[in-house]
Amino acid sequence: MAQRIVVDPITRIEGHLRIDVEADNGRITRAWSSGQMWRGIEVILQGRDPRDAWLFTQRICGVCTTVHALASVRAVENALGLEIPMNAHYIRNLVQALHALHDHIVHFYILSALDWVDVVSALKADIGKTVRLADSLAEWPGNSFNRFREVQAKVQAIVDSGQLGPFANGYWGHPAMILPPEANLMAVSHYLEALDYQRKADQALAIISGKNPHIQNLSVGGVTAAINPDNEATLNTERLYWVKQLAEEVRGFIHNVYLPDVIAIGALYKDWLQYGAGVTNYLAVPDMILDTRGTKFDLPGGIIMNGDVRGARAFTSTDDPFFRDNVAECIARSWYSGDWTRHPYEEETVPDYTDFQDNGKYSWIKAPRFQGEPMQVGPLAQVMVGYGLGHKLTTRYVDDALSRVSTLAGARVDASVLHSTPGRHLARAIRAAMLSDLAIKHWQLLMDNIDRGDLAIYNKPTFPAGEQQGFGFHEAPRGTLSHWIVIRDGKIRNYQCVVPSTWNAGPRDSADKDGPYEASLVDNPIADPERPLEVLRTVHSFDPCIACAVHMLNPGGEEVSRVKVV
Amino acid sequence: MAEQLAGQKFKVSRRGFLKGCTLAATALGLSESMVPRLVEAAASPQRPPVVWLHFQECTGCTEALLRASHPDIGRLILDIISLDYHETVMAAAGHQAEKSLQDTIDRYNGKFICVVEGAIPTRDGGIYCKIGGRTAMDILAEVGPRAAAVISIGTCSSFGGIQAARPNPTGAVGVSELLSGPPIINIPGCPPNPISFLGTVLHYFTFKRLPRTDQMGRPLFAYGRKIHDHCERRAHFDEGRFVEQFGDDAHRRGYCLYKVGCRGPGTFSNCPAARFNDVDVWPVSVGHGCIGCTEPDFWDTMGPFYERLPGVSIPGSGGGIISDAETAGKTILGVTAAAIGIHAAFGIGKKLVGRKKDEE
Numbered sequence: 001m002a003q004r005i006v007v008d009p010i011t012r013i014e015g016h017l018r019i020d021v022e023a024d025n026g027r028i029t030r031a032w033s034s035g036q037m038w039r040g041i042e043v044i045l046q047g048r049d050p051r052d053a054w055l056f057t058q059r060i061c062g063v064c065t066t067v068h069a070l071a072s073v074r075a076v077e078n079a080l081g082l083e084i085p086m087n088a089h090y091i092r093n094l095v096q097a098l099h100a101l102h103d104h105i106v107h108f109y110i111l112s113a114l115d116w117v118d119v120v121s122a123l124k125a126d127i128g129k130t131v132r133l134a135d136s137l138a139e140w141p142g143n144s145f146n147r148f149r150e151v152q153a154k155v156q157a158i159v160d161s162g163q164l165g166p167f168a169n170g171y172w173g174h175p176a177m178i179l180p181p182e183a184n185l186m187a188v189s190h191y192l193e194a195l196d197y198q199r200k201a202d203q204a205l206a207i208i209s210g211k212n213p214h215i216q217n218l219s220v221g222g223v224t225a226a227i228n229p230d231n232e233a234t235l236n237t238e239r240l241y242w243v244k245q246l247a248e249e250v251r252g253f254i255h256n257v258y259l260p261d262v263i264a265i266g267a268l269y270k271d272w273l274q275y276g277a278g279v280t281n282y283l284a285v286p287d288m289i290l291d292t293r294g295t296k297f298d299l300p301g302g303i304i305m306n307g308d309v310r311g312a313r314a315f316t317s318t319d320d321p322f323f324r325d326n327v328a329e330c331i332a333r334s335w336y337s338g339d340w341t342r343h344p345y346e347e348e349t350v351p352d353y354t355d356f357q358d359n360g361k362y363s364w365i366k367a368p369r370f371q372g373e374p375m376q377v378g379p380l381a382q383v384m385v386g387y388g389l390g391h392k393l394t395t396r397y398v399d400d401a402l403s404r405v406s407t408l409a410g411a412r413v414d415a416s417v418l419h420s421t422p423g424r425h426l427a428r429a430i431r432a433a434m435l436s437d438l439a440i441k442h443w444q445l446l447m448d449n450i451d452r453g454d455l456a457i458y459n460k461p462t463f464p465a466g467e468q469q470g471f472g473f474h475e476a477p478r479g480t481l482s483h484w485i486v487i488r489d490g491k492i493r494n495y496q497c498v499v500p501s502t503w504n505a506g507p508r509d510s511a512d513k514d515g516p517y518e519a520s521l522v523d524n525p526i527a528d529p530e531r532p533l534e535v536l537r538t539v540h541s542f543d544p545c546i547a548c549a550v551h552m553l554n555p556g557g558e559e560v561s562r563v564k565v566v
Numbered sequence: 567m568a569e570q571l572a573g574q575k576f577k578v579s580r581r582g583f584l585k586g587c588t589l590a591a592t593a594l595g596l597s598e599s600m601v602p603r604l605v606e607a608a609a610s611p612q613r614p615p616v617v618w619l620h621f622q623e624c625t626g627c628t629e630a631l632l633r634a635s636h637p638d639i640g641r642l643i644l645d646i647i648s649l650d651y652h653e654t655v656m657a658a659a660g661h662q663a664e665k666s667l668q669d670t671i672d673r674y675n676g677k678f679i680c681v682v683e684g685a686i687p688t689r690d691g692g693i694y695c696k697i698g699g700r701t702a703m704d705i706l707a708e709v710g711p712r713a714a715a716v717i718s719i720g721t722c723s724s725f726g727g728i729q730a731a732r733p734n735p736t737g738a739v740g741v742s743e744l745l746s747g748p749p750i751i752n753i754p755g756c757p758p759n760p761i762s763f764l765g766t767v768l769h770y771f772t773f774k775r776l777p778r779t780d781q782m783g784r785p786l787f788a789y790g791r792k793i794h795d796h797c798e799r800r801a802h803f804d805e806g807r808f809v810e811q812f813g814d815d816a817h818r819r820g821y822c823l824y825k826v827g828c829r830g831p832g833t834f835s836n837c838p839a840a841r842f843n844d845v846d847v848w849p850v851s852v853g854h855g856c857i858g859c860t861e862p863d864f865w866d867t868m869g870p871f872y873e874r875l876p877g878v879s880i881p882g883s884g885g886g887i888i889s890d891a892e893t894a895g896k897t898i899l900g901v902t903a904a905a906i907g908i909h910a911a912f913g914i915g916k917k918l919v920g921r922k923k924d925e926e
Contacts, residue, residue: 007660009697011653038694040735049870059728062626114657163648168666170657195640202633206843213626216849224853226817233820353693458813
């Protein structure tokens with residue numbers, strides 16, 4: 001008999017998300033993804049100074065801090081045709097890499113590991129066996145007998161106190177939790193260490209950006225972090241070496257803890273490699289820019305349609321019309337008035353709340369489409385596109401990770417297993433490893449440029465009379481982000497953000513095609529409808545961010561419809 | 567040997583903890599003799615229960631806590647407080663999560679701390695933010711009055727924040743405009759420095775009362791002075807050495823950022839003293855002016871952010887440099903304070919509890 005399961009709120013994500021599923025005979029047959037908050041940031045931007053937009057848009061999200069800032073300054077620069085100095089690109093690239101390292105570590109350990117790791121089971125672990133398990137996966141000083149014993153005692157103390165805090169009412173002892181106690185103890189220990197390493201990545205980021213969350217070192221035209229090796233109040237050699245040292249420490253954690261943990265969980269949960277593929281159209285944009293014209297990149301981007309990885313098609317510049325002309329958003333199933341599909345420059349949005357309608361409107365999130373199709377975005381999309389295009393760094397990491405999964409699982413797996421719930425986690429860890437290498441590389445590029453005597457960080461923008469349109473894209477930790485701006489006489493006339501979690505968490509469209517979350521849930525098992533852990537596993541694997549996904553409104557928004565809530 | 571090393575490791579972290587308490591005591595303006603009481607409060611076996619509500623927000627305030635070092639987030643939630651409801655970190659979801667919330671407010675009625683992150687939308691009956699099928703207004707109305715104290719973390723829950731910027735499409739407001747009853751303290755900032763929040767928490771657990779505040783409900787230990795007062799570039803302001811454009815020679819010499827938009831002369835916060843992320847930085851360190859994010863309605867009153875803040879006398883314009891700057895600060899504060907006075911008066915009597923849903 002079909003059964004309706006509502007998970008509201010979905011926790012351990014940014015923002016307010018509700019997921020409904022119908023299950024029949026222990027399998028999910030249908031799913032709805034619904035964003036539950038709306039703030040209207042874009043209408044607030046109307047009429048303001050385009051130079052200020054990045055400060056506003058960054059506040060769309062404090063988890064994805066930095067990403068809306070970067071996309072925004074790029075959109076304004078694109079509208080003005082303004083190139084920025086190479087130092088500004090390198091500093092922005094470091095912002096991208098360092099923030100992503102923090103973000104991926106936090107996502108795996110703090111936001112999603114508890115779906116796979118049974119904290120209470122760690123109490124039964126044999127410490128000696130835990131050390132041997134950890135040593136078999138990687139060399140890491142934190143994997144010691146005393147460390148594991150200390151962590152086990154800490155878990156015991158919390159359980160004994162009766163105050164479980166954030167671990168209360170978790171799905172402990174759930175039949176879908178299959179890790180041995182030793183793997184659980186190791187993971188809990190790494191959870192606590194992850195808290196330290198995510199902070200180191202933030203510290204490196206703060207040195208070049210003043211603080212975070214919400215960096216304050218950008219400007220339309222470049223960055224404001226003045227470089228001067230002969231001054232104590234600017235970025236000088238001492239400051240820059242501090243960045244490098246922290247980045248190297250974080251790189252060690254990613255290579256020796258995060259990546260091996262994800263490989264192990266992928267192998268131990270190998271039955272899950274068949275679940276969660278959903279939409280296998282992938283979209284990623286190129287990033288880590290290497291020239292002032294925006295035509296060379298250290299991370300590739302492009303599209304894959306219908307899982308045809310070898311048929312990947314690349315985006316070739318920050319102004320590529322193949323990207324610009326093919327993005328649209330549909331509101332047929334979203335709480336906005338109308339049922340149209342429009343290009344971001346042309347969108348008009350009037351909120352129209354109807355409460356949750358299975359066959360009507362049911363979300364504040366819009367449904368973005370590329371050439372009319374839903375696209376999955378995120379680290380998996382980026383890794384798939386890189387793999388399909390033969391990008392060397394991506395290929396090396398993917399092949400190495402798959403071979404290690406194969407060894408641990410005792411069965412040969414190829415890249416097709418990446419189209420899955422654990423595949424999204426593995427791709428994210430691979431992307432983190434790549435970015436930890438690229439952070440060091442771009443730090444060196446910056447130092448080489450300074451060595452050549454280039455201290456330029458800024459080209460002043462000027463706003464001509466009349467109207468300009470521009471877009472800026474950025475491959476954020478959660479995937480492809482694009483900002484679209486229309487400027488008239490130096491003021492913002494229209495502003496739209498098409499955001500990673502909008503691509504992934506969006507509802508159905510006018511053609512009734514499922515969004516990626518929805519498609520990925522279909523056919524997932526449900527062992528216990530009262531405790532739908534499997535739903536959390538698949539939804540969390542996307543790294544949802546709902547503040548980002550729901551943010552839009554246009555001028556007509558003042559005429560909001562009046563709704564009675566019963 | 568391994569045992570010894572482990573013992574040392576524990577001692578180091580214990581020392582780090584004491585250092586954290588000492589720093590917190592300093593931040594709070596307490597004498598060193600208070601450190602043992604802070605340590606005792608922070609390590610008390612019965613961890614005080616905390617309920618953390620997220621409304622219209624970006625999670626930046628929670629993320630700021632992830633960056634805190636003294637205490638760090640692990641120590642905070644495992645050793646110091648019992649974080650019984652927090653959507654971003656809790657293991658439970660759906661009705662199990664809602665059960666955690668209900669259990670806590672029933673079991674610790676009148677005794678738990680309620681932290682609010684994010685503004686509350688009031689237009690159209692509050693439909694713009696719903697959790698577990700209920701509006702943010704309803705949840706605050708149920709949980710807020712039963713708390714021992716409410717801490718509004720960030721500018722959004724303190725004053726409405728970015729969603730309340732003109733034209734405020736969702737009718738977003740801060741907590742103090744809706745709630746009366748329990749004491750409320752505001753920790754604004756976008757996001758605030760985690761030290762300002764943690765210092766408040768430790769103060770409350772140590773002395774069983776909230777720290778002293780200014781007329782906007784902000785603790786004096788973190789918001790008692792203008793940015794301008796403790797800025798390391800103040801001497802350049804006083805001497806008339808200004809950056810004219812990002813990237814110019816004056817910018818590379820670390821001169822004053824007032825002319826490229828710094829809001830320091832009109833903003834009350836500890837940023838230059840407390841600094842961020844334990845790497846001794848704040849926005850001015852990376853050549854960008856303050857944007858005034860601890861002030862109410864700063865999105866509307868402080869922008870455009872790259873134009874000079876009006877109403878500040880430039881040194882050399884007569885009357886004595888230092889006194890000019892002081893006067894300027896007071897003038898700006900006077901305006902903000904008056905605006906807040908009206909704001910607060912409007913809030914009194916406008917109680918959330920018992921409000922009709924269709925009321926705006």
